[in-house]
Amino acid sequence: MTRRILSVFGFCILGAVAWAEPGPRAVADLVGVAHREFTDPDRSNWAGTGARPVRVTLWYPSAGGGAAEQIGNEGESVTVQREGRIAASPERYPLIMLSHGSGSNAAQVFWLGHFLAQHGFLVVALDHNGTDEEELGRKAPTLTDFFGWERAKDVSVALTRLLADPEFSPRIDPARIGAAGFSLGATTALWTAGARLDLETLRRHSPPPPPMIAPAIEGLIAFSQTDHVAQASVARANNSYRDPRIQSVFALAPPMGAGFTPEGLRDVNVPVLIVVGDADLIAPADGNARHFAAHLPHARLVVVPGERGHYLRPIAAEQRRAELREVAELARTFFEEQRPRSR
Structure with a gap:
């Protein structure tokens, strides 16, 4: 790997935000x-001492x-029922696998997960990044973010386990399972639908990393060349x-458009809705959202005003809540348009 490989993750890390609930309770x-x-058990943890943990x-x-x-x-919060009973329903619940952005965690996408749950979805948010110890002290980016394709496998592992969970499995509609994500999590969702990364293409076309994280990137590059767990991960980067x-x-x-060729996107045969802000500086629409939308066979692109997640500019809390509420509504409407529920 070279300096440019995956340096695009650096820009995503700069866009990590503290999310806000998108608005008042809809129901x-x-x-x-x-x-x-x-x-x-099929993948090692980064230390090479056991199986990779997957938390949701x-x-x-x-x-x-x-x-x-x-x-x-x-200052933005909602009330939830910790370990509350799942509500009875004559229909099974559609399931959404939700992936957070880089340098983040499941709690940071509560604004979307909570909103969808209010509207009758069961949402499973991945905690891709491990503890500091599990990530071997690597931050900005973590190992899991740097070797981002591992996130897609996390989603599938979690899905398999949830479909066998005695409490939740009977309530899941297997015909209405979707994936959602923000930033690197959005690319993760595309991976699970069949998008294939071309690591060499990413290497050639990615910009250099931002100066503030360049030393961390250099360290990860060196790590990837000497560590056997990292080398095994690199070897499966281009897998489906x-x-x-x-x-x-x-x-x-979604970022990383530079790493996905038209050939690597043509086998995605499910409906995809891509949303991006017209002022996004971290994953600008040109080269990312527009690239994916142009080459995914069943994609629709919605460009909305503002940054919509990658908030680098000052923004009033009320405006941010309204913007995220609009995004959450787009997600809800899109998923509700999919196949009817099983009974």
Whole structure:
């Protein structure tokens, strides 16, 4: 690998934001939150001492019975029922696998997960990044963000485990499983639908990393050339991570367009909605969202005003909430347009 390989992740890291809830509760139903921890025996952890951990947070319509808890950040919060009972329904719930951006975690996308759960979805948000110890002390970017394709496999592993979960599996509609993500999480969602990275193409066309993280990138490049776990990851970078259970994808501000050739996108055969802000500086529409939309066979592109997630410029909290609410509504509408629910 060279300096330019995956340096695009550096720009995504600069765009990590503290998310806000997109607006007032749309419905009165309670939302439950639960956590699960799994491992993937087919992949090593970064230390090479055991299986890779895969952790998730679930948001779902709840019948109560849990402990009331506030979640959120920067003064924006919502009340959830920790380990609350999943609400009874005559229909199974559509399932959305949700992937966060780089340098982030599942809690940072609560604005979307909570909103979808309010509207009758079961949402599984991945916590791709491990603890500092599990990431071997690497930050900005973490190992998991630098070797970003590993995130797609995390999604499939978590999905398999959830479909066997005695509490949640009977409530999931297997015909309505989708993936959603923001920034690197959006690209993760596209990976699960069959998009294939070309690492050499990414190397040739990615910009150099921002100066503030260039030393970290240099260290990761050296690590990838000497560490056997990292070398194994690089060897599978160009693999297909298509999961046939994923039937639709919502992608907000996907980066890394430079690494996906038209040939690498043509096998994505599910509906895809791509949303991007016209003022996005981290993953600008040209070369990213527009590139994906032009070459994915069943993609639709929506360009909205503002930055929409990659907030680098000052913005009033109320305006940000309104903008994210609009994005959440787009996601809800898109997923509700997909196949009818199973009974």
